[in-house]
Amino acid sequence: MTRIDPDAFAKLLSGRRIAAVSGTNGKTTTTHLLTAAIRAGLGPRNAERVVTNADGANLHYGIASALSRAPRADIAVLETDERVVADLVRLGRPEVLVLLNFSRDQLDRNHEIKKLARSWRDALVEAGEGGPVVVANAEEPLVVWAARGAKHVVWVDTASTWQEDATMCPECGAILLRRNPHPETGDPGDWDCPACSMSEPTAVIRVENGRIIDRHGVAHDPQLQVPGGFNVGNAACALAAAEQLGVGVEDALAGMRTVTSPAGRFATTHFGTTSARLLLAKNPAGWHEALPLLRSDTVVLAIDAVAADGRDLSWMWDVDYEQLAGKQVIATGPRAQDLAVRLAYAEVACTVVPDLATALTDLDRHVDVLSTYTPFQKLRKLGGLA
Numbered sequence: 001m002t003r004i005d006p007d008a009f010a011k012l013l014s015g016r017r018i019a020a021v022s023g024t025n026g027k028t029t030t031t032h033l034l035t036a037a038i039r040a041g042l043g044p045r046n047a048e049r050v051v052t053n054a055d056g057a058n059l060h061y062g063i064a065s066a067l068s069r070a071p072r073a074d075i076a077v078l079e080t081d082e083r084v085v086a087d088l089v090r091l092g093r094p095e096v097l098v099l100l101n102f103s104r105d106q107l108d109r110n111h112e113i114k115k116l117a118r119s120w121r122d123a124l125v126e127a128g129e130g131g132p133v134v135v136a137n138a139e140e141p142l143v144v145w146a147a148r149g150a151k152h153v154v155w156v157d158t159a160s161t162w163q164e165d166a167t168m169c170p171e172c173g174a175i176l177l178r179r180n181p182h183p184e185t186g187d188p189g190d191w192d193c194p195a196c197s198m199s200e201p202t203a204v205i206r207v208e209n210g211r212i213i214d215r216h217g218v219a220h221d222p223q224l225q226v227p228g229g230f231n232v233g234n235a236a237c238a239l240a241a242a243e244q245l246g247v248g249v250e251d252a253l254a255g256m257r258t259v260t261s262p263a264g265r266f267a268t269t270h271f272g273t274t275s276a277r278l279l280l281a282k283n284p285a286g287w288h289e290a291l292p293l294l295r296s297d298t299v300v301l302a303i304d305a306v307a308a309d310g311r312d313l314s315w316m317w318d319v320d321y322e323q324l325a326g327k328q329v330i331a332t333g334p335r336a337q338d339l340a341v342r343l344a345y346a347e348v349a350c351t352v353v354p355d356l357a358t359a360l361t362d363l364d365r366h367v368d369v370l371s372t373y374t375p376f377q378k379l380r381k382l383g384g385l386a
Contacts, residue, residue: 002064009060012067013092015074016051019241020088020132022080022120023100023143024113025286026234028056029226030098031079032262033238033255038077040255041247052077055263059084075245082116086123089131096244097124097132097150098237100158102142103165103285104315114170117146124149135240137233138203141191145170145198154240157206158233162285164318169193205240212236214249222253225260230289261385264376269383272362276300278379279370282309284318287370291323294368299324300359301350302333302371302379309372313338321346330367332359333375357382 002008019038021031035052042049051070053062058079067076080088082102088094099120102113124131124147134150137143137158142165147153169176174195190200204215210232211219222235235256242252261267268277281290305311313335321343329350331339336354343350353359356378360369371379380386 001068002061008068009064009087010091012064012071013076013088016067016076016092017074017245018076018078018088018092018094019096019098019245020078020080020085020092020094021098021100021237021241022082022085023098023137024082024103024283025289026100026230027058027079027081029231029259029262029265030100030234030238031077032259033235034098034241035077036255036259037238037242037247037252038075038245038255040258041242041245041251042075049073050075050077053079060087063088083119086119089120089123089127093127093130094132096135096241098135098241099140099143099147100137100234100237101140101160101162101285103162103283113142113165117142117170120146121149124151127151133244135237135244137237138201139191141166141176141198141200142170144201153201154205154244155201155203156233156236156240157203158236159207159229160233161229162288165285166191169196169198171198172196205236207232207236212239212253214239215243218249220249220253223257225257226262226266227293228289264380264385267380267383267385269385271357271360271383274360274363275366276360276369276379276383277366278376278383278385279368280373280376281370282373284315287319290370291320294324294327294370296327296366296368298328298330298363298365298367300330300332300367300369301339302356302359302369302375303331303336303339304334304372304374305338306334306374309374316342321348324348330359332356333371 021027039047051073053066058081131151134147134153136147136153138155139160172195176191178191179189192199206213213219239252265280279290281287305313331350331352336352340352
């Protein structure tokens, strides 16, 4: 389609109210949460008004493909790859843009994450008053720096715990000062640059002790069906975006509670006599959030390093695999031996079974599976989820 008409991407965006979601981690789940929130606000009779690229096809082709299937839908909720944000802002004029986070990911493709942040910032500056309302994670210095160019920003404190990709000030290069959250006092902590004006903005919506505090100071138990504190943060961003599109808090939360396994994430399936819950993590920040969710005594870690995963596996050395000590660990996938070396340095014993199907079939127990992107898609197919 895009070869026949190179302007198809722009034409298919035209005439719709657009909410876009981007960031290194959480795009797919947040897009599902936001879509469910908007559909709940519209009611079942108007659900067909919403189109979304629900399975993570977030480059130009995937977005165009999704939009082409629903030419009459006037609301588009679009998961957007970080490299596509600038084009979407320029060509689609989204009403709302959700910016979640920045982390090292696919280092062979995205060599420097500040370059991506600069493309966001430049696009928002160029859009001016015609640009989107930005829902931005106030805890992410690069996101804050990029969002400074927007006409209006709704700041969200997501209570995230990964800080290793935001040590230096993106404005001046100084080392940032951080105050860590204090769970007993409820102090959320903050960050500040000692050398320039960059500092953590005051959040309008925030996450506190697993609850979402709305702009009126009212605490809501999200009661999500997707696990993890990071998903409460994703839901807080989705809630802020839904409000900008006219959806009330209660309707939005009711919709988000219907989301169970976005694009196979957190789904449970079977491989022979093995019951397996599938989790996806693609970079150090993702593994940092996902590892504490591995509750089974036996865990399977699947890894590859083809183009879709990113060919550079050096990020493994920044992941705290030491917390898996005492579990029975199976390393699988084409790069299982690389993972086994890292686990050996973490003093975590593992069994290497390179073939995915062999590693999972007939274990006669429930296991949690944490996988990078390419093995995850293969596991979805093997488990009948795709």
